[in-house]
Amino acid sequence: MHRSIATVSLSGTLRQKLEAIAAAGFNGIELFENDFINFNGTAAALGRITADLGLSIDLYQPFRDFEGMPEAQFQRSLERAERKFDLMQAMGASLMLCCSNTSPLTLDDPARAAAQLHELAERAARRGMRVGFEALAWGRATSLYGQAWDIVRRADHPQLGLILDSFHTLSLKDDPAGIVDIPGDKIFFLQMADAPLLAMDVLQWARHHRSFPGQGDFDVVTFFEKTLLAGYTGPLSLEIFNDVFRETPNRRTAVDAMRSLLYLESEARNRLAAAQAERPQRVLETVELFSPPPVPALSGFSFLEFAADEAAAETLGALLRQLGFRRVGRHRSKAVVLYRQGDIHLIVNAQPDSFARGRFDAHGASVCALGLRAADPVAAVERATGMRSQRHDSPLGPGELPVPAMIAPGGNLVHFVSAALGTTGLYEADFILEDGGADATDTGLQAIDHVALGLAPDQLDTWVLFSRAVLGLEPGESLELADPFGLIRSRGVANAERSVRLVLNVSQSQRTRTARTVSVTGGGAVHHIALRCEDIFSTVEQLRANGTRFVPISDNYYDDLPTRLDIDAALVARMRAAGVLFDRSPAGVYLHSYTESFGQGLFFEIVQRIDAYDGYGASNAPARMASQAQE
């Protein structure tokens, strides 16, 4: 498809925006009028700049408060339109967006609106231009696409068509099913926006909190699919008003934007391809939709890799032994050591001149790579690069297995390890295995349950989309947790079988525990690692015996538990003694405990999941953060 984006969606001067849009591979733009008004150059100059960048100006927008007006205002608005047509002509734009009227002067009179839009289209036609009419969710007389289509149909002018915007339809919970009955060639333009579900005024929601498809909670795929089924073949565009994007470096935003369209296209394509009916098949013949390899079939964490130097590697090694890990191997060609317990593999990389060392030099000892088990690692990286992530190739020693990898937002690596290798095959090939020694006591830790990341506020949407589009992880509920020094927004993302879980934590504050991890690492870095066991009481007891220190939990927490929940007193006593926290959902129970932090604020969480509990103990995070604040 022809991919486009409204200039209002990015930060920067108009020139900077255009450069970022072109660099991300877009075909065209919607020119947001205010960007032009504040642009220090003529319309013709803008036309040359966009052409030089390989961008078409697909839409000039918005033209406001036009239809349904009393005669005097109508004549004035026609004059205003002529001036805008002058500009469009000079810059080489041929489609104008006219959005439904919000003026108190407008009359709720579809026949008048149609007649006036007919006249506007007639003026456009004289210049070889077209006008698209769009229903704003807060339009005074026209707020639904069905109403807008009714007016366009009545106006009956070849140069007048409909513009669809998913935000305006989905924010009002209007049904997009009716779109399929609109002739595709009468839909002149399609704007796709997602948004989080927020209980607020729709205008404020629209102006501040839209997001790219795949970043929010709307069913944008269905909306897009309906538009395609209508026979639409025009541009696929993004018009996103978002306070955070206004501040985010525009190169990153532009990549997110492109990824969101590719995601949308590929999801819609999958649905259309799955349908056996004639209409979807016709769409696939008519429109070229992005078709990457499928989302990777992930079956768990293969390993986590820590960046270190020699001294940090010693310290980390001692800590891991305390946690019950054994040193089981060293890499054939690099200063890299492998630790293991249960199915958990932790790698400490102190190889000079390596990617890991670069991360260590920038951020200190920290997680620099995740290994994920995937059915088809090569396809997984192909999907990632198709979705505009960068691949990463490490130098390979003799006899070592290639492990396809890519760079996640924020700079850490994600490796895909072939599931066919089993849980240990990779290490047998790449490491000289050693006897872990008798000094480390197994503590019953069995698997990596989840990995929590500390993100800067402008990285959350990026990560939600990356998780969905590249890794095939679906986001859960968005939660707010009270740290003593600010609110943390937290959102889990996980694959369907729940063998890979990440938790995305964001803080606006400079002073919360999460934010301090971000400030060390620049964001997108691992902030804690949750390890799963089958019997948390015996595991914690053994860890304490090994010398692991846990974040202390107030007695008041345990006094409060039985007032909130119907819970066995003996269990409470046991948890109190062990310092274990409790959460319950209708599906199951979550028992967990947090270690004290080591370097860079990083810490471990010990967890036991009972039955089908699917969360992360969010209700206990305030207790943990309050305790950490008292550390």
Next chain:
Amino acid sequence: MHRSIATVSLSGTLRQKLEAIAAAGFNGIELFENDFINFNGTAAALGRITADLGLSIDLYQPFRDFEGMPEAQFQRSLERAERKFDLMQAMGASLMLCCSNTSPLTLDDPARAAAQLHELAERAARRGMRVGFEALAWGRATSLYGQAWDIVRRADHPQLGLILDSFHTLSLKDDPAGIVDIPGDKIFFLQMADAPLLAMDVLQWARHHRSFPGQGDFDVVTFFEKTLLAGYTGPLSLEIFNDVFRETPNRRTAVDAMRSLLYLESEARNRLAAAQAERPQRVLETVELFSPPPVPALSGFSFLEFAADEAAAETLGALLRQLGFRRVGRHRSKAVVLYRQGDIHLIVNAQPDSFARGRFDAHGASVCALGLRAADPVAAVERATGMRSQRHDSPLGPGELPVPAMIAPGGNLVHFVSAALGTTGLYEADFILEDGGADATDTGLQAIDHVALGLAPDQLDTWVLFSRAVLGLEPGESLELADPFGLIRSRGVANAERSVRLVLNVSQSQRTRTARTVSVTGGGAVHHIALRCEDIFSTVEQLRANGTRFVPISDNYYDDLPTRLDIDAALVARMRAAGVLFDRSPAGVYLHSYTESFGQGLFFEIVQRIDAYDGYGASNAPARMASQAQE
């Protein structure tokens, strides 16, 4: 009055909160239950800590989902209450807040609710405790104070009373007038919260956006007045859920909190004292309300003072001469130079070891003090110190006039200059007047129109309250302006006669023009200075002739103007030639132009106000900021 605050209103661990609350002079606290649950100590220990700090625990809160429940849940809730009473007894708290039920299990049955609350009060009575019932705005059956009072009345138990919270009443636009008919001794507690008017879900509004009285848009004074007229004599307390306060250093928040109560008391006192009826007079005899000197009667800016060293003083002097200022004096005892044009006095202070030099060393050349003309400078500073601002005394040379001063939030000084001195009296006393020389050409600048401050996000509420409570300036509309690198929130504050105007600008972004001023100065610093003239075209022409450089405005701006507004083409042509911007309100017209920035991002605005225009040309700020971004 007995002044109290809920611990949830401040950032930090419970211990840090208590210390900040005590340091700000509060008499007591409301203990927010979660703060206790996460507190690493017993209830008895908490009681000792608060007592040592001179704080009483006035309220334990909240006790949720109690009234109107089916029998099984009710019995369980009584058990839960007994555990809370245990804690309250141990910590020395005797009043529990029970908020109206939000559970889907609750029955809309006031008689049942009353009976159950009666039983709760009976349990409390056995321990010598009391229960207060409060209507939450989102309570399922009970959301209005009138409903809550009806239930309390029916329950008819001496240990059961009503708790009022201004947020819950004013957010629902419920009328507080009925409060006066409730017996004062049946109102057990009063929570005062303000809030900005936001079109959003009331629960989200309440949880994230409350503010201290005087910081928001609610008529909190009337609410408080009605409660006093009811005969209430209990604690005056604050319960503020605010995302920003959660991140703000708690000592500052606690001072703001205290200032808000003092402001509320003094405003209510003024109203009661003005009434001639018996009831208000009785209130004033019963309750001691804070009574500072009145807000200062301000009649304009006396001067602005720049902090500099010798080199910066030279540079600034050259710049000011370009703007048409003359050097008219040097200070009798300090390295301080005075510049004048019209009624504008600008002082450049390069005195070593002075307050100004400290500011210069920290922030570079910047405005370090405002002088305001006041009818009674001594009373103005007394009010300021009463409202918890710090006074500032400068060393005084022989023959110099004392100019009472105080420290504004962020660290700059505000001097009050006696209006009786006229516009020049101060300078005749303190300065050796010189002939300004023939080199400087008067450019027609006559007065300081307004001073714009760049604030960090957590300083806006502080400044709104400071402006109101200390300076007597009332806030105008809160606006959002689009900088190419983020949104700016902007709010003007001004005195009634509009001779003193400040504009408070805030940016979340690190990259906007406003934020960059903040990053240099730490916030609360002057970001631009608007100077008023009578004929902007001649002033700008003269300034350009003097070599002043203006921020260029795009031709597209002038092309767009006549499409938006009915405006004379000749005026547009003139503005285009001069680079002057245009705004219009129903009251008048605003013509303005911005100079390029000099050190620290600071710049000047040249303005002409026609008729009663009362704004700051906000609609043109995006054009200015876009142009500055291209500088």
